[in-house]
Amino acid sequence: MEFLTGVKEKDTLEISGLLKTEAGESVKVNGAVHTIRNMGTVAFVILRKREGLLQGVYEEGAADFDLKDLREADTIEIEGILEKNEKAPGGIEIRMKHLTVLGRPADDMMPLPISKWKLNTSLEAKLNYRSISLRNLRERAKFRIQEGLTRAFRDYLYGQGFTEIHTPKIGARSAEGGANLFRLDYFHRPAVLQQSPQLYKQMMVGVFDRVFETAPVFRAEKHNTKRHLNEYTSLDFEMGYIDSFEEIMAMETGYIQYAMALLAGEYAAELKTLDITLPDAAKIPAVRFDEIKEKVAEKYGRKIKNPFDLEPEEELLISRYALEEWGSDFVFVTHYPSRKRPFYAMDDPADTRYTLSFDLLFRGMEITTGGQRIHDHGMLKDKIAARGMTEDGLEQYLEAFRHGMPPHGGIGIGLERFTMKLAGEDNIRETTLFPRDLSRLEP
Amino acid sequence: MEFLTGVKEKDTLEISGLLKTEAGESVKVNGAVHTIRNMGTVAFVILRKREGLLQGVYEEGAADFDLKDLREADTIEIEGILEKNEKAPGGIEIRMKHLTVLGRPADDMMPLPISKWKLNTSLEAKLNYRSISLRNLRERAKFRIQEGLTRAFRDYLYGQGFTEIHTPKIGARSAEGGANLFRLDYFHRPAVLQQSPQLYKQMMVGVFDRVFETAPVFRAEKHNTKRHLNEYTSLDFEMGYIDSFEEIMAMETGYIQYAMALLAGEYAAELKTLDITLPDAAKIPAVRFDEIKEKVAEKYGRKIKNPFDLEPEEELLISRYALEEWGSDFVFVTHYPSRKRPFYAMDDPADTRYTLSFDLLFRGMEITTGGQRIHDHGMLKDKIAARGMTEDGLEQYLEAFRHGMPPHGGIGIGLERFTMKLAGEDNIRETTLFPRDLSRLEP
The missing domain is CATH 2.40.50.140 (Nucleic acid-binding proteins)
Structure with a gap:
């Protein structure tokens, strides 16, 4: 002993x-x-x-x-x-x-030249030999930066009175709708993997006022792009007693400022290794969806094809516009069309074709979706009905609203995507430890 | 704008x-x-x-x-x-x-009397109305304590040079063996939900030396007990360059000391609400598996039925022994029999029937399994062969060892179980936000 x-x-x-x-x-x-x-x-x-x-x-x-x-x-x-x-x-x-x-290694011939400064190897090879390729100093530094982003998220929100929660990833039904779900057998009952902690974090606003979670989410989307993963880490928060949906953007801005300061202080060596220049987040412009679409169309001579959504090329142009006109790497695009937002999004009372919601674009790509949510039980039921949805599976969610909920809203940040844009990478797999995509399930 | x-x-x-x-x-x-x-x-x-x-x-x-x-x-x-x-x-x-x-609520008749000091309601009712029952002050306080345990884990390990990682929860195969896996369809390929980040965190020791993860794990175990969940939050760390397996226990002891101090400082109100007396973790006894089995059998007049494992009743008695003899709510039980530990466990060179591994018992229940792992490629392959296992699906794991790994080991802590014992609850569902068990998949 x-x-x-x-x-x-x-x-x-x-x-x-x-x-x-x-x-x-x-x-x-x-x-x-x-x-x-x-x-x-x-x-x-x-x-x-x-x-x-x-x-x-x-x-x-x-x-x-x-x-x-x-x-x-x-x-x-x-x-x-x-x-x-x-x-x-x-x-x-x-x-x-x-x-x-x-x-002692069994074999000292490395499959990849990890001691080189830049690992000039195909992404495929890097992912196939993940436990080796990450031994390269630049490769591993990206995941230290990623740690900093997550750590800052939690530390900042603890300081703002948020409570951390752990919501279940296996559920009877999806939180946000039927499509793009991984399905599994749960002791002979059908179950799904959650696409987002959305409905759970809203319910928990009624308990803790302010909550966050940093956890995996699962999306069975069939597209194989440079910016999508089928499993990723989502930094989610939800806050109650908001005075306006701008308060949610202010909270995210505060987080980003805190994160950049933490990286500059505690992760200086990794920033230098990766030659990263941190963006200035002192002030982040926020501009309406319809307004910025027009501005961009005008300035860059581009026709608006779809008035209800942003195409990837438009995200690039909006970021370019924000940088050129307002000197910012970040830009909030607000008031997305209601038809493109989920049922729980709060419509703008001034014009219900639009919502009190936003995306945050960073260096040409959406890294956050957020917004104010409906907090009134009747309004929520009406919206569900108007969408032709069923209340099946939403009983417990609706129960929270039946018994009183404060005005609230929140965001979800794609961690790997944020890291990718910060590290100047052009494929999200470069900033994912073990990516899961249409073709990749190993290692 | x-x-x-x-x-x-x-x-x-x-x-x-x-x-x-x-x-x-x-x-x-x-x-x-x-x-x-x-x-x-x-x-x-x-x-x-x-x-x-x-x-x-x-x-x-x-x-x-x-x-x-x-x-x-x-x-x-x-x-x-x-x-x-x-x-x-x-x-x-x-x-x-x-x-x-x-x-304004649609209905101000609460389904549960949440404003009572103690919510004397059945567990079933509390879980069925989760978004309401957690509004009770004592109910929600348990999850603030849970936050403190997780927060302390990360903060302590950041300070000890650990890097936080995010490993995939969907995989082609399981990390630790075939049984008790949830299976899903991954774009027409069979896949499983990971039972633990074990093999991933070991691979990452070769990259970052010291890593941790706080994330969900999934176990398709068919038993419905008061101490098991089918999805829970695991606090995992893995550390390289250890001099002995005691170093792993020392790191966990350091974490527990840090966690208790953080709770005493930042979560004093919640401790008071729940009337929790924090355990003293200044020194935690560590005793061999075979030795404590005998001591307990002798002191409490109990026959040893299974010399290779601990039954729940034995865990209770070992904790009782540790409290009575050494004044500790915690006790490390070391040198578990090799046949009860996974293939990657390091056998004790002094007696290979036992391993350099341990469990941590807290107030009568196992809350941690940990130990030193095999780091030599040949030894690992031999152990896999000796167990009659196949190397299929372990190729990438073995690749890390083929190219050199330091001596290492680590632990996994069941967060909900730790919270349960700390809060003095007797059912793990009491300290799980939205539990998943054999019969419960909602809310």
Whole structure:
């Protein structure tokens, strides 16, 4: 019997610890052998650690092991002397004295050249060898940025009085409509995977006022595009007691400002690795759907084909317009036509052909859909009836409204898409750890 | 066109804001009408707000509205004068002057008596009316505690150099074996819902060294017990470069200590509402599986029926033993028999009938399974073969090991179960927002 009392400081140092260590001191470090450059009498052993690369220097006679004992892709622990060297990553290197091999690969011929700065490999190969391709520093940095976006979302909303919730992903029926659902057998009953936590988070507004969830959603959409996934991570919030639907956009703006500050502060190394310039989110323009469609048509000489929806090319042009005219990488497009929004969307009382809803476009692509929702029980039932929908499966949802709900609204952000546009990638699979699409179900 | 610049301070105050306001000041607040107690010339209107209850006082003549304009379950905004009153919740009340009704229920007869302190209703009724039952203060407080546990998990691990990951829930095959899987049709291909992120998080140790995920997992287990769900939230971490499997237990101990401190600090009101005494996690005993089985058999005069597993009753007795002998609500049980652990578990080199793995028991129930994993490619292949398993579907997993992996291990915590034991509940559905079990797929 022993007692565990918490985490003990390790005798091995991470890079941040090494940077605080004086030159000449003896240190212990571990890592994966990223590359070995053998220059004859001296060799550089580059270790890959979670905080970046670290240079080990091997000199014959100075170490008590043979360089041949060391192979690329080994995971090792080394003891040595810390030295300053401006040319080395981080300005430090370790003169290697002693080696312990922790893990040895069965095969040190990597299927992909992960130690190259840019992994110039096909997306297909990167996805087929996901556990290897992500060992490349630039590849993995994208997912650190993604972490920052999620972390900021939660931290910001905790600070704004939101409660985190976990809603079920398996359900008897879909939250938002019949199409594009994955269906499964649930102990001999038909069930579906939820496309969104929408109806659940609305019900929880009646409980916690403000709620959020960061969780997977599932869409059985059959299109194979660069911007769609069949499973993705949705950053959702829903807030009650709003004075207007602008308040929802203000909350999202606050989040984005917070996220950009967190990235600039805590993820500076990854931003540099990826050469990302963070967008300025100090003020985000909001413009009506019908208005911006006309502005864009006029400025860029483009005919409006579909007055009720935005085509991908129009999203690009609206973003271009926002950048040129208002100097913003972000733009809220408000008042979407009612017929293109789900039944729970609040119609604009001033003109019920439109809704109090919005999309947020970022660098040419929609990354958020949001808006105010209907909170009156009668109005909700009328809208359901007017759409020719049934109330089947909505009983519990309607029950919340029957017993009082405050004015409310919220958003959903596609995490992988936000990451993609921030990292300057043109395919969403580049910023998805293990993408699921029409053809890809593995790894 | 307008610009969004972030969140503006609202003119309505939350309870924390009211507590900082001087008596006699005019204030605006919103909330849901929890109860109205009409005493004749004066009435008490109790508002339910996200931070708790707030007392409004209605006096005829003092307000510009009629009490009859107000109904239970209304969501309202009121203007009035803040007064101190020791007998009111939080020691403050609002003398109501002006009323705005924000949302009106279609029916103010609640299906459940949510304004009672304890909702003495059957679990069935609470689950059938989930959006209503959770409006009860004690019911909702449990999910605030649950938030604290998740939030602490992430915050603690961020601080320990972990990276958050999002692994896919739909897969071609299961991560851990064939049984108990929900099966679905994925564009005419068979697919399953993942039981755990196990193999993915291990692969990601080769990329980020330390990773965690907080996400749903799916288990098609056919037993209907008080401690099992078919969908639950798993708090998973996996860490590389460990010196021993004790390091994993130390990390979990550090998390629990951090979580208890966060709850004591930020969730004190909810702890009080639920009358929860936080366990002391300063030191957690760890004892071998075979040893504690014997100790318990001896002390409590119980025969060992199955030497390879713990029965629920044994878990209870081990917890009782740990409390009586070592004064701890937690106890790690280590070195589980190899035959009861999955193929990836690292056998104890000192006696390969046992593994370098553990469960954490808390107040009579297992809330965590963890352990060191095999990191050597050959050893892993041998174990797979020895188990009579096929490598089909494990190709990408094995690829990570073929190209070098450090010694590593990790844990999975059942969030709802942890919450259940902390809140002193005896059914896991009490601490699950929308439980999924053999018979329940709605709401």
